[in-house]
Structures are given as C-alpha cells and as structure tokens.
Amino acid sequence: MDRKIRVAVVGASGRMGREVVKKVLAEPDMELAAGVARTSGPIDLGRMVGMEECGVLMQNDLELALVTSKPDVLVDFTGPQTAFSHTSLAIKHGVRPVMGTTGFTPEHIQELDKLCQEQGIGGLIAPNFSIGAILMMRFAAQASKYFPHLEIIEYHGDQKLDAPSGTSIKTAELISEVREEIRQGNPREEETIDGSRGGYYNGFRIHSVRLPGIFAQQEVIMAEPGQALKIRHDSYDRAAYMPGVAIAVRKVMTYTGMIYGFEHFID
Incomplete structure (x- = not known):
C-alpha cells in the first residue's frame, strides 16, 4: 500500500x-x-x-x-x-x-x-508468533506420521493463566490432522496421584510445567521400539x-x- x-x-x-x-x-x-x-x-x-x-x-x-x-x-x-x-x-x-x-x-x-x-x-x-515455534509444530506434525506415539511437554512461567498453552493445543491440532487416534499407554494404568499422566488429547498426553524463571519452551517427544525423537523449541525473550x-x-x-x-x- x-x-x-x-x-x-x-x-x-x-x-x-x-x-x-x-x-x-x-x-x-x-x-x-x-x-x-x-x-x-x-x-x-x-x-x-x-x-x-x-x-x-x-x-x-x-x-x-x-x-x-x-x-x-x-x-x-x-x-x-x-x-x-x-x-x-x-x-x-x-x-x-x-x-x-x-x-x-x-x-x-x-x-x-x-x-x-x-x-x-x-x-x-495466533497462539504463537515465533517462526521457530511454528517450524517446531510443523516438524512435529510431519514426524507424527512415522512416530505416532508421542507426548507434548510445555514449560512456562508460574504466572501464566491458562494450561495447557495455546501453542501446545495448536501443536496437538496439527498432529491430529495427520495422525489417527491411538490410545497410548497400558490400558490398565491408574493414576495414583490425580493428573499425573497429563491432559488427554486424541490419544496422547499434554503436560504443562509452570515454574518461576521459565519463559516459554515446548518439546514433542516421540518414540518407537529402540528409538526416540525429540523436537524442541525454546524462546528466551x-x-x-x-x-x-x-x-x-x-x-x-x-x-x-x-x-x-x-x-x-x-x-
């Protein structure tokens, strides 16, 4: 213009x-x-x-x-x-x-x-404007086609109001577009402390960490027998x-x- x-x-x-x-x-x-x-x-x-x-x-x-x-x-x-x-x-x-x-x-x-x-x-x-975070989401969605067993862990400061973060929800949505629902874990597992396994989303779990001094990080952990893949993004400022x-x-x-x-x- x-x-x-x-x-x-x-x-x-x-x-x-x-x-x-x-x-x-x-x-x-x-x-x-x-x-x-x-x-x-x-x-x-x-x-x-x-x-x-x-x-x-x-x-x-x-x-x-x-x-x-x-x-x-x-x-x-x-x-x-x-x-x-x-x-x-x-x-x-x-x-x-x-x-x-x-x-x-x-x-x-x-x-x-x-x-x-x-x-x-x-x-x-937009839950996240970081170009690096967007690439992390995109790579995780692409990898989930080959590593469908996964969990998301997101880290933010202790004053953040919502959990899980908008970024982790958006990541889960992108993964779910290309990955069929698989209910992971032992079907007989029980939480001895309520919430230990994190939030359930389309067969996998999202975990929210809230601690002082942390800015914004997220990792998607994927695993198959004999190997694991971690895709992580860290924002410092x-x-x-x-x-x-x-x-x-x-x-x-x-x-x-x-x-x-x-x-x-x-x-």
Whole structure:
C-alpha cells in the first residue's frame, strides 16, 4: 500500500505490549496510531519504551481509541478474559485484529470469521508468533506420521493463566490432522496421584510445567521400539515474537476473513 499501516496496540504497557510498540515504531512502513492500557496514565508511548517521543499518548478506553485514531490494525496480547470482546470491538469499527491472546473457542473463531467477512477485512488469531515455534509444530506434525506415539511437554512461567498453552493445543491440532487416534499407554494404568499422566488429547498426553524463571519452551517427544525423537523449541525473550508480529500486521491487510494460526503465513 502507498501509505503506512496505522497500528493500535492494546495492553501497550504490558511486557508484550511494550515490545510491540517498539517494533511498530521501528518499522518504516508502520505508524503507531494508538496505545491502550487500563492502568496507565497518558504517557508518551515512545518515552515509555525508552525511545524518542512519538507524540502518541496512552489511552485507557479501547473503543474511544479505535474511533479517534482510526487504525488499520489492532495488535492485542492482553489475556483470554478480554480476547473475544476486544476482537469483536475491533471488527465492529473496521479494524483488522491481530490477536496473540488465547481463550477462543472454535465457535468464537467461526463467529469472528463471519463478522470479518461482513466487514470485508482480515483478522488473525495466533497462539504463537515465533517462526521457530511454528517450524517446531510443523516438524512435529510431519514426524507424527512415522512416530505416532508421542507426548507434548510445555514449560512456562508460574504466572501464566491458562494450561495447557495455546501453542501446545495448536501443536496437538496439527498432529491430529495427520495422525489417527491411538490410545497410548497400558490400558490398565491408574493414576495414583490425580493428573499425573497429563491432559488427554486424541490419544496422547499434554503436560504443562509452570515454574518461576521459565519463559516459554515446548518439546514433542516421540518414540518407537529402540528409538526416540525429540523436537524442541525454546524462546528466551519476547523479542522472538516480533518479526512474526510484523509479518502478521502486513499480511492481515491483504485478505478477508479470520485466520487461525500464524503457520498459514509461513511458506
């Protein structure tokens, strides 16, 4: 497009939101239109992230920000409790949502896709924007054709609200598209401590680890008699997600409808 893409960031004062603000300010084809946070005062967003003043002050009302700043895209890394309402509000005002939050049901996604189609705009819901994590999911799905016995272990900090993670659920969904359900383990096994075997998904298990000091890791362990294969991805910093966010902001301007999963943007 001839002009810069105007981007609003909700949750702009949070740890992920600050990274998104910095990324948008650094991209030559993007313009920061607004930043929204319910618990922050009217600070200049450039100063907030340690950069030069940009002339955009923090706001605390999302709908007012959408109406007054007229962004093209809304980027949201807030939380599952506000995911659906924020997405619906953005679409209502003709703003393309790029959602890094979890908490969407299949019915939510279907409804949001219909709303996007009616407005003639694109949208994206992505459990993970890390290109390395997307490749991990893709490799795991490919390998599961040959190693159908598997388990997923995901690791996050102890303040993460949802379990299992959106990334592990998306990984399980991709695996299940190419792998028939196999109920693993001894059919007579019993959990002497409830939940020891993890969450059940299509015949295999997902385990969620929550500990302080951990950022985000996931491994898919596959095994057959005499051999094992482990596919693992480690994120050490929120900056790992920003190249993917930039790709998403550009791509969401080019299509109509709601897409679920950043992997659709990776060739």
